[in-house]
Amino acid sequence: MKTTKQLICLLLAGVTLFSACSKDDNETPVGAPAIEGLEVGANNNKIAHPGNDLHIEAQITAAANIKDVVLEIHPENGSGWEVNTTYTEGFAGLKNAEFHKHIDVPADAAVGDYHGHLKVTDQNGRVTEAEFELKVEADPTLPSVTGFEVGYGNDLHVEATVAAPNKIAQIVVEVHGNDFEKEVVYTDAAMVGQTTYNLHKHVDVAAAPAGHYHVHLKVVDQAGKENEFEEHFDKP
Template sequence: MKTTNVMVAVLLLAASFTACKKDQPEMAKPTIDGLEIGIGNNKLAHPGNDLHIEAMITAAGNIKDVVLEIHPESGTGWEVNNTYTEGFAGLKNAEFHKHIDVPTDAPVGDYHGHLKVTDESGQITETEFELKVVADPTLPKASNFEIGLNAAGNDLHVEATIDAPNKIAEVVLEVHGTSWEQEVSYKDVAMVGQITYNLHKHVNVAAAPKGHYHLHLKIIDQSGKENEFEEHFDKL
């Protein structure tokens, strides 16, 4: 009799536990939205330049890591296999905004990419994209690109040599961090229409809180072509 009672109690406990598990809602899988590959989502990369990749990531179960992979559609060529945790791990919402160096010797052709997010419960969401590596010697370029924040932390010095075979139309500087961003556009008379120009600007970042920041230098030429370059700085 006692044995029967114990077995009934065990069965009732197991049934109760199973019912409780069923009552608990399943954690939603991570999502990847607004994926943008290349400038203006043109899905183009150029040897010797940066490849812009951007997306919004949401993970109810908190992000564990983000993995970016790029490989040739066939044969051998340029490959990327990066895992990112800093600035992502433990967050429920994050902006993935990276500029990936494309080697000068990267073979032109068709490539395939994967952006994968894993949350802390092990759930994975992956999205794929197509990419074409194209050589274009007429793209505007920036060399000797340097930035520096003054001791007071309110003035960001930006310097670069710009070369634009199709002549400069506009230069845009964008500063962004986790909770602050600012964009400044320049169409100086001395700059517009030039093939070569020594850029020297100062951006007011006094309102930016302490943290890690990205600076994007975007050059737009008079044929409508764009190219973008990135540097980083910390405001302490």
């Protein structure tokens, strides 16, 4: 009798364990977030310049929805320029998002080797991190821009003073946001080959829906060097 009871208990325990395992097998765990296509610097050259913008771009996916995105940059050794920024606007609650930021590099940023981290946390608390190396270099021959202004009226007004010691090859204006993107390349005879130029353009954005937009101004010189700057505007 005792042996029979023990056998029944073992059988019941096996059924319970099988049921638990079957239940777990039917529940597919949600994967961690993914970071793909990370680009750091112009043409992914992983170089930043004091007093300019640093372009960082990546595609983010999170089956459990994004909670936040954190960007960290710190010097490899000693002290220097540091970044530690948490982004939620435009990311929180989404399954897919494009991380496309232009980070201001201070004019007094110490040159040297830096290390970066792009971290995505989903709403289940899972974290995915992509690391990158970055070099801060001074280059006085890079194209530069002052007085960069944008404004929306009947169209998008773009204005800036451009300087390029190696002479201007082309100027590119890109507008993106709210699933709208437009790029215009300017190679006017009045600007190509010049070391300074007062840019004053009007871009047709009538097809863009109401919302917040980023405007990127990229200057490419005749030595193949380029520099990019960012502004924003709202379309009512």
